[in-house]
Amino acid sequence: MALKRKTPLKSKKRLNQISKTKRSAKVRNKPLGEGHMCEFQFKGCTGVAIETHELLSGTLSNKCKQVGFQKKTCRNCHSRWHLGMDKKVRHALLAAYQLEFMKKNNWTQEDFERELHNNFIERK
Numbered sequence: 001m002a003l004k005r006k007t008p009l010k011s012k013k014r015l016n017q018i019s020k021t022k023r024s025a026k027v028r029n030k031p032l033g034e035g036h037m038c039e040f041q042f043k044g045c046t047g048v049a050i051e052t053h054e055l056l057s058g059t060l061s062n063k064c065k066q067v068g069f070q071k072k073t074c075r076n077c078h079s080r081w082h083l084g085m086d087k088k089v090r091h092a093l094l095a096a097y098q099l100e101f102m103k104k105n106n107w108t109q110e111d112f113e114r115e116l117h118n119n120f121i122e123r124k
């Protein structure tokens with residue numbers, strides 16, 4: 001059996017390239033390369049993210065791009081989000097994503113409201 005692959009150096013280089021692509025994709029919203037998981041995972045998900053969805057629409061979608069309030073998604077989940085998702089389900093998801101986003105970026109609820117003109121989390 002002499003057919004073993006032995007290219008550890010090459011694959012390490014490839015990994016570096018992938019993470020570089022990831023960083024620039026965040027800002028410019030170009031098609032995602034391979035190896036991105038769909039972050040929605042709804043029913044019918046293909047598993048592989050090929051595009052980015054801004055979590056807020058209209059004039060706020062640019063702002064979402066800027067601050068990174070977006071999700072990598074497959075085509076199926078993306079159309080599911082835009083077509084025929086239950087309002088309550090969507091709101092609950094947005095609340096979860098808002099929380100996750102606030103934690104990740106160290107934003108308070110007030111920051112979020114000020115920057116993105118929305119608040120999906122109920123105040124106590």
Ligand SMILES: [Zn+2]
Pocket residue numbers: 038039040041042044045046047048073074075076077078
């Ligand atoms: Zn999906």
Ligand SMILES: [Zn+2]
Pocket residue numbers: 052053054078082
């Ligand atoms: Zn979208």
